[in-house]
Amino acid sequence: MATRTNRDHSPDAAAEAGGRELIRQRVIEAAADLLAREGSSAVTTRAVAAAAGVQPPAIYRFFADMxxxxxxxxxxxxxxxxxxxxxxxxxxxxxxxxxxxxxxxxxxxxxxxxxxxxxxxxxxxxxxxxxxxxxxxxxxxxxxxxxxxxxxxxxxxxxxxxxxxxxxxxxxxxxxxxxxxxxxxxxxxxxxxxxxxxxxxKPAVRHAGPAGAARALRAALPEQTTLSDAEQHLLTEWLDRLASDG
The missing domain is CATH 1.10.357.10 (Tetracycline Repressor, domain 2)
Structure with a gap:
């Protein structure tokens, strides 16, 4: 069996991808922190880069723009x-x-x-x-x-x-x-x-009329397995119509 040599699947490539994700997360957290402390006007490329410890151009390797x-x-x-x-x-x-x-x-x-x-x-x-x-x-x-x-x-x-x-x-x-x-x-x-x-x-199912009971039954439908998918679909359509009249 041939051995896979694709660089994208190598341990070094996985480590590099993990490192990139850590830097990306650091940039996001730096922007969020600046936002919380100083407001939206403080979230500039230069300020975020300084807070994240990266060069400003690095931000655009992760995000197309601000x-x-x-x-x-x-x-x-x-x-x-x-x-x-x-x-x-x-x-x-x-x-x-x-x-x-x-x-x-x-x-x-x-x-x-x-x-x-x-x-x-x-x-x-x-x-x-x-x-x-x-x-x-x-x-x-x-x-x-x-x-x-x-x-x-x-x-x-x-x-x-x-x-x-x-x-x-x-x-x-x-x-x-x-x-x-x-x-x-x-x-x-x-x-x-x-x-x-x-x-x-009060619970609508205690009142006269079908709307509340229809809503209650419709909510319980996903919990039962007696009906086929087609039967559930048809019953749901009927219950929606009844519920909308309440």
């Missing part, structure tokens, strides 16, 4: 936020769990204003990262538990959009206000408005 670096900083921000997320395996209830998740998202934004602005300054910046997708799965899990219990007032995708929109709006509005006008009641009111828009006061 926008590319900021995209990577946004991904770093999503990873940092994901690491801070607390998933309570035994929450007091699905609505309290929703409140806790919303509070955590807002607290992260208030504690990291410059990073938050980079993460959400462009509508889709960093949203293809693994950390963003993992964070969305945590949120969708919270929403799915609401739906399964009959607490969800709206469609699951609309619920996710409402939760995101109110959290972002709360953070950006708070940060736009002069410090002497930042009233914590604003955050509480926005959170409770979100809860009212997304959930019902």
């Amino acid at each position: 926008d590319g670096l900021l995209d990577a900083v946004a991904e770093h921000g999503y990873a940092t936020f994901l690491a801070a997320k607390r998933v309570d395996p035994h929450p007091d209830g699905p609505i309290e769990d929703l409140r806790a998740g919303w509070d955590l998202a807002v607290e992260f934004g208030l504690a990291n204003p410059a990073l938050y602005a980079i993460m959400y300054g462009e509508p889709r910046r960093g949203t293809n990262s693994a950390a963003f997708r993992a964070g969305m799965q945590i949120l969708l899990g919270r929403i799915r538990r609401l739906a399964a219990g009959g607490w969800l007032r709206v469609d699951e995708q609309l619920a996710a959009a409402l939760i995101h929109a109110t959290a972002r709006g709360a953070v950006l509005t708070w940060l736009s206000l002069p410090e002497d006008q930042r009233n914590p009641a604003l955050l509480t009111a926005m959170r409770e408005s979100m809860v009212t828009a997304v959930t019902t006061e």
Whole structure:
């Protein structure tokens, strides 16, 4: 059998690739640190290179331009936020769990204003990262538990959009206000408005009408194996139609 001699698969090539990744990560972390300490205006090629201990041209071996670096900083921000997320395996209830998740998202934004602005300054910046997708799965899990219990007032995708929109709006509005006008009641009111828009006061499956029951059954479908894929698809279509009438 022929021995592989491709340089790309040699130990030296693997070490070189690992070294490049370490330098790339150092550049990202240096940019994120400058952003946190001095604001977005401090994130220049020269300043980032000095903080990372590399020559300025080296940055462009990893990123096409500064926008590319900021995209990577946004991904770093999503990873940092994901690491801070607390998933309570035994929450007091699905609505309290929703409140806790919303509070955590807002607290992260208030504690990291410059990073938050980079993460959400462009509508889709960093949203293809693994950390963003993992964070969305945590949120969708919270929403799915609401739906399964009959607490969800709206469609699951609309619920996710409402939760995101109110959290972002709360953070950006708070940060736009002069410090002497930042009233914590604003955050509480926005959170409770979100809860009212997304959930019902009592589980909808206890009420007359098919919409709440349809949402609860639709949420439970992935857990059962009795139906074929085609049957699940057809039933999901029917349940979507029923749920949209509530």
